[in-house]
Amino acid sequence: MPQLSSGGGDDLGANDEMISFKDEGEQEEKIQENAFTERDLADLKSSLVNESEINQSPNSAAVRRGQQAEQRGFAEKHREHLDGVSKQQDGGMYKTPTYPGYPFLMLPDPYLPNSSVSPSSNKVSVVQQSHGMHPLTSLLPYSNDHFSPSPPHLPTDMSQKTGVHRHQSQDLSGYYSLPPGGVSQITPSMGWQSQSVYPALSPCGFRQPYPSNLSSASSYSRFSHSLMLGPSGMHPTGIPHPAIVPPTGKQEHDQYDRGMYVKPQVEPKREKEPKKPVIKKPLNAFMLYMKEMRAKVIAECTLKESAAINQILGRRWHALTREEQAKYYELARKERQLHMQLYPTWSARDNYEAGLSGVAGEKSKADWGKKKRRKREKQQDSNTGKDPMTKHLLCLFRPDTAAPFFRRSNQIASVNSALFE
DNA sequence: AGACCTTTGAAGGAT
DNA sequence: ATCCTTCAAAGGTCT
Numbered sequence: 001m002p003q004l005s006s007g008g009g010d011d012l013g014a015n016d017e018m019i020s021f022k023d024e025g026e027q028e029e030k031i032q033e034n035a036f037t038e039r040d041l042a043d044l045k046s047s048l049v050n051e052s053e054i055n056q057s058p059n060s061a062a063v064r065r066g067q068q069a070e071q072r073g074f075a076e077k078h079r080e081h082l083d084g085v086s087k088q089q090d091g092g093m094y095k096t097p098t099y100p101g102y103p104f105l106m107l108p109d110p111y112l113p114n115s116s117v118s119p120s121s122n123k124v125s126v127v128q129q130s131h132g133m134h135p136l137t138s139l140l141p142y143s144n145d146h147f148s149p150s151p152p153h154l155p156t157d158m159s160q161k162t163g164v165h166r167h168q169s170q171d172l173s174g175y176y177s178l179p180p181g182g183v184s185q186i187t188p189s190m191g192w193q194s195q196s197v198y199p200a201l202s203p204c205g206f207r208q209p210y211p212s213n214l215s216s217a218s219s220y221s222r223f224s225h226s227l228m229l230g231p232s233g234m235h236p237t238g239i240p241h242p243a244i245v246p247p248t249g250k251q252e253h254d255q256y257d258r259g260m261y262v263k264p265q266v267e268p269k270r271e272k273e274p275k276k277p278v279i280k281k282p283l284n285a286f287m288l289y290m291k292e293m294r295a296k297v298i299a300e301c302t303l304k305e306s307a308a309i310n311q312i313l314g315r316r317w318h319a320l321t322r323e324e325q326a327k328y329y330e331l332a333r334k335e336r337q338l339h340m341q342l343y344p345t346w347s348a349r350d351n352y353e354a355g356l357s358g359v360a361g362e363k364s365k366a367d368w369g370k371k372k373r374r375k376r377e378k379q380q381d382s383n384t385g386k387d388p389m390t391k392h393l394l395c396l397f398r399p400d401t402a403a404p405f406f407r408r409s410n411q412i413a414s415v416n417s418a419l420f421e
Numbered sequence: 422a423g424a425c426c427t428t429t430g431a432a433g434g435a436t
Numbered sequence: 437a438t439c440c441t442t443c444a445a446a447g448g449t450c451t
Contacts, residue, residue: 280444280445281431281432283445284430285429285431287444289429290445290446291446303448304446304447305426306445306447307425307427307448308426310426310428310445313427318429329430336431348433348442349433349442351443351444
């Protein structure tokens with residue numbers, strides 16, 4: 001963490017070297033203005049975040065070594081995969097599926113003018129691996145031809161605003177009213193579980209040696225095959241989709257992540273009120289990244305608070321190369337595509353007032369207005385520097401082990417003020 | 422119990 | 437065209 005060492009001569013500064021992630025960004029901006037290229041900045045950020053990966057407590061050294069080795073393996077695999085894709089593209093369109101072992105559903109590509117079945121990009125499987133890695137990661141053909149993520153730094157042939165109309169989606173009955181044989185293609189018996197693009201991944205879905213107990217159900221795919229069995233959340237097409245969640249709000253991770261949720265026990269109170277299932281938004285690239293990497297960060301930083309985890313993940317996200325990010329943009333595009341196919345009439349607006357934390361449609365507009373008002377007030381406070389919720393998350397490095405731990409700044413306000421005021 | 426925090430990106434309404 | 441707002445996930449924390 002270069003910018004931290006500039007402040008003093010100590011290797012670790014005070015007993016607790018502190019990084020305020022909020023302030024840190026400002027420092028980085030200055031550095032960028034002065035000297036660093038964008039890539040350098042990303043590396044700098046990465047080094048900040050990954051500091052803990054390098055400097056770990058002695059008792060975890062072996063663990064870290066294996067971890068780093070596997071990360072290298074992952075990166076190498078990723079590069080190999082990209083190379084392979086590149087080679088395939090040299091020969092034109094995909095001759096064969098990148099991952100022939102996976103069952104694919106051939107979906108018409110809404111991005112193609114004739115909505116014809118594309119041999120490559122349209123192979124969206126409704127099956128996702130029940131591993132920590134996002135299932136689509138390994139299921140989707142990975143072609144730069146179709147790496148057309150929408151972020152500013154990337155081409156925008158997939159832009160949702162350029163003409164794809166949700167409500168004009170073609171009839172999918174031919175694709176989703178699957179015959180028994182078709183359904184069998186997406187059953188767990190296909191043996192896809194044992195296949196992975198990234199062999200470094202442990203069966204539980206996380207790069208070893210992360211404990212398997214961390215592979216919570218949250219790591220299960222939104223399209224988990226297991227979910228195919230439940231009637232609840234069944235899409236009219238007959239293909240259930242995990243984006244459909246019960247209107248009880250919180251997802252039942254002990255069942256299946258977002259998938260074909262089946263209520264284990266009938267709740268008498270709500271039995272009389274059949275709730276309209278809520279179709280949730282498809283995950284964007286960053287959300288997919290978070291879903292995959294959360295457990296890793298939790299294991300590394302011995303931190304569970306999601307707000308803190310998300311800060312770290314946000315920085316790691318920026319530290320990713322564009323190629324690495326492109327993988328997630330592509331996955332997100334596939335997610336949106338599949339979501340669009342499954343729910344052609346769905347709009348993100350549908351969930352605005354649905355009150356997913358409560359019962360769909362029950363949240364009053366007054367409550368919604370309150371929420372909006374709170375947001376506005378918060379924004380104003382933030383602009384005036386009075387944001388009461390600006391709780392700078394601090395990364396503290398233990399002087400003995402250099403292992404990072406995190407505290408809210410309001411928990412160590414005195415130290416914080418001493419350093420930053 | 423439920424809102425909040427925190428992140429990025431997508432979507433849609435408002436201007 | 438641009439800006440603003442909401443919601444996706446997650447789980448600890450706060451009210």
